[in-house]
Amino acid sequence: xxxxxxxxxxxxxxxxxxxxxxxxxxxxxxxxxxxxxxxxxxxxxxxxxxxxxxxxxxxxxxxxxxxxxxxxxxxxxxxxxxxxxxxxxxxxxxxxxxxxxxxxxxxxxxxxxxxxxxxxxxxxxxxxxxxxxxxxxxxxxxxxxxxxxxxxxxxxxxxxxxxxxxxxxxxxxxxxxxxxxxxxxxxxxxxxxxxxxxxxxxxxxxxxxxxxxxxxxxxxxxxxxxxxxxxxxxxxxxxxxxxxxxxxxxxxxxxxxxxxxxxxxxxxxxxxxxxxxxxxxxxxxxxxxxxxxxxxxxxxxxxxxxxxxxxxxxxxxxxxxxxxxxxxxxxxxxxxxxxxxxxxxxxxxxxxxxxxxxxx
Amino acid sequence: xxxxxxxxxxxxxxxxxxxxxxxxxxxxxxxxxxxxxxxxxxxxxxxxxxxxxxxxxxxxxxxxxxxxxxxxxxxxxxxxxxxxxxxxxxxxxxxxxxxxxxxxxxxxxxxxxxxxxxxxxxxxxxxxxxxxxxxxxxxxxxxxxxxxxxxxxxxxxxxxxxxxxxxxxxxxxxxxxxxxxxxxxxxxxxxxxxxxxxxxxxxxxxxxxxxxxxxxxxxxxxxxxxxxxxxxxxxxxxxxxxxxxxxxxxxxxxxxxxxxxxxxxxxxxxxxxxxxxxxxxxxxxxxxxxxxxxxxx
Numbered sequence: 001x002x003x004x005x006x007x008x009x010x011x012x013x014x015x016x017x018x019x020x021x022x023x024x025x026x027x028x029x030x031x032x033x034x035x036x037x038x039x040x041x042x043x044x045x046x047x048x049x050x051x052x053x054x055x056x057x058x059x060x061x062x063x064x065x066x067x068x069x070x071x072x073x074x075x076x077x078x079x080x081x082x083x084x085x086x087x088x089x090x091x092x093x094x095x096x097x098x099x100x101x102x103x104x105x106x107x108x109x110x111x112x113x114x115x116x117x118x119x120x121x122x123x124x125x126x127x128x129x130x131x132x133x134x135x136x137x138x139x140x141x142x143x144x145x146x147x148x149x150x151x152x153x154x155x156x157x158x159x160x161x162x163x164x165x166x167x168x169x170x171x172x173x174x175x176x177x178x179x180x181x182x183x184x185x186x187x188x189x190x191x192x193x194x195x196x197x198x199x200x201x202x203x204x205x206x207x208x209x210x211x212x213x214x215x216x217x218x219x220x221x222x223x224x225x226x227x228x229x230x231x232x233x234x235x236x237x238x239x240x241x242x243x244x245x246x247x248x249x250x251x252x253x254x255x256x257x258x259x260x261x262x263x264x265x266x267x268x269x270x271x272x273x274x275x276x277x278x279x280x281x282x283x284x285x286x287x288x289x290x291x292x293x294x295x296x297x298x299x300x301x302x303x304x305x306x307x308x309x310x311x312x313x314x315x316x317x318x319x320x321x322x323x324x325x326x327x328x329x330x331x332x333x334x335x336x337x338x339x340x341x342x343x344x345x346x347x348x349x350x351x352x353x354x355x356x357x358x359x360x
Numbered sequence: 361x362x363x364x365x366x367x368x369x370x371x372x373x374x375x376x377x378x379x380x381x382x383x384x385x386x387x388x389x390x391x392x393x394x395x396x397x398x399x400x401x402x403x404x405x406x407x408x409x410x411x412x413x414x415x416x417x418x419x420x421x422x423x424x425x426x427x428x429x430x431x432x433x434x435x436x437x438x439x440x441x442x443x444x445x446x447x448x449x450x451x452x453x454x455x456x457x458x459x460x461x462x463x464x465x466x467x468x469x470x471x472x473x474x475x476x477x478x479x480x481x482x483x484x485x486x487x488x489x490x491x492x493x494x495x496x497x498x499x500x501x502x503x504x505x506x507x508x509x510x511x512x513x514x515x516x517x518x519x520x521x522x523x524x525x526x527x528x529x530x531x532x533x534x535x536x537x538x539x540x541x542x543x544x545x546x547x548x549x550x551x552x553x554x555x556x557x558x559x560x561x562x563x564x565x566x567x568x569x570x571x572x573x574x575x576x577x578x579x580x581x582x583x584x585x586x587x588x589x590x591x592x593x594x595x596x597x598x599x600x601x602x603x604x605x606x607x608x609x610x611x612x613x614x615x616x617x618x619x620x621x622x623x624x625x626x627x628x629x630x631x632x633x634x635x636x637x638x639x640x641x642x643x644x645x646x647x648x649x650x651x652x653x654x655x656x657x
Contacts, residue, residue, distance in 0.1 A: 051560075052556050075560075085551070087554055087558075146557075
């Protein structure tokens with residue numbers, strides 16, 4: 001096992017710069033998820049760590065060894081690809097044994113390792129099948145089996161679940177996490193699915209356009225987003241963002257927009273007349289049928305759509321011209337067109353600079 | 361939706377398969393089935409060269425063919441020719457395809473240029489090589505003379521031991537690009553990820569070739585071997601143009617022998633018998649090949 005240290009890492013394709021001076025430390029045994037929208041450079045970063053992409057400048061270190069010029073086959077890593085990248089003409093057993101066969105490991109050890117991996121992943125009945133005779137989830141397990149028999153220093157996952165259906169994805173998510181808890185191998189996992197990131201990671205690294213926007217534990221990035229991008233990217237449905245202007249009424253600061261008077265946190269660093277973005281997550285947008293606001297706060301809108309999901313109800317409404325969403329665990333029956341009142345929880349209100357998007 | 365055109369007969373506008381099968385079926389019957397059946401019919405006659413009369417003797421030509429040593433010589437020449445040419449074209453084709461399988465600049469032009477020999481008619485290729493082999497001014501012969509690899513006393517196409525090779529070179533020049541095309545199409549369609557996975561698994565480029573490329577290409581290779589194999593087995597034009605089966609019968613292939621009997625001796629029944637036998641051998645061999653190597657097309 002190894003820690004992975006990345007410093008001042010850059011990647012250019014011709015004149016296009018896709019990664020900008022990235023610094024990242026992945027401690028030994030951690031499960032780190034690189035999260036970001038398509039084209040943010042997360043897969044490129046992973047492939048550079050794997051040795052599949054050249055490094056324009058900067059360093060990649062495994063423990064304290066610089067591996068920039070070490071060939072992928074000598075880095076002792078294992079990688080699971082989005083489309084599994086199985087060897088189609090080899091049986092499951094041969095797929096898993098391939099790396100050991102290349103190293104001329106004796107047959108007994110190979111058999112032991114393959115059996116061990118197959119038992120962990122529940123692949124024993126399929127060892128002599130070809131990949132095309134397996135379902136998507138089974139193929140994904142074979143890809144993981146191929147990775148774990150290597151006993152690698154670092155596991156790399158490149159969107160391994162995106163080709164699976166929703167139910168299987170949830171199941172495999174748990175299995176990968178369990179596997180990590182069992183093997184405790186340093187893992188770097190790339191995904192664009194923020195639920196995967198939240199549920200699996202020890203640390204989440206959120207990327208955009210080749211920059212790291214924020215790194216931290218899942219709850220940290222959820223509760224204290226550094227900026228507007230992180231706030232909106234994490235969480236589903238996304239955080240409500242309302243363009244507001246600060247106003248004072250009866251000595252109390254409010255974020256206002258048209259007839260809205262949204263309550264601000266007690267120590268908010270704002271001044272009268274300041275333009276800002278007011279962010280509140282749907283679950284903190286407590287809905288009610290009547291104005292339950294304290295003081296002069298007023299937040300009401302018109303219900304557009306009501307989506308019951310089972311455990312909770314998602315209410316989409318138009319509030320002062322802006323779309324907002326609220327989540328309630330109470331099964332209240334709203335009708336489209338009805339007026340709805342909200343009470344944003346001031347302990348969980350996020351304020352952002354209107355120009356830079358940085359958290360205030 | 362367009363309405364049914366009323367001026368067309370109903371059977372032509374219906375969804376009945378017949379009108380759609382008719383054109384190709386009639387072509388096949390006229391130009392494929394009829395000649396074969398006619399050849400079969402012909403092969404049942406004994407032709408008297410003196411009287412030019414034909415007499416119905418069903419087994420005569422077939423028995424004659426079995427005992428004709430020249431036929432067995434021709435079989436040997438055909439097989440030698442086909443196997444050597446096929447092997448060279450396959451290996452060369454795969455090697456060139458591997459070199460051209462890249463997205464680097466300029467290689468697209470190279471890939472296009474590669475196909476040029478394919479547009480030359482085989483007879484013209486034969487003439488071209490005939491000239492290049494000419495012992496007084498041919499560029500190939502003269503180069504080999506000056507390198508000391510060949511003596512001017514033994515012209516390439518005029519010497520029994522080298523004549524077949526001379527023809528094979530022309531075939532290789534013309535048809536290797538075809539192999540390259542098929543192999544390139546196969547190589548370009550291979551997924552990239554298994555190679556990345558293999559490199560992470562510790563495979564070198566050569567190991568990747570033997571463990572991944574060859575097995576993944578096996579179906580394509582089998583298809584290429586089948587197509588070229590059939591072509592090579594009925595080789596006629598190069599031999600006809602370059603050596604006319606000579607010297608002696610050193611380069612006489614089965615089809616060339618059939619041609620000689622047909623055009624020179626005008627023994628149509630016997631020529632048809634040999635041609636039919638060639639067809640039967642090709643059919644049986646290629647069917648077996650398709651079955652054994654599970655070729656799909």
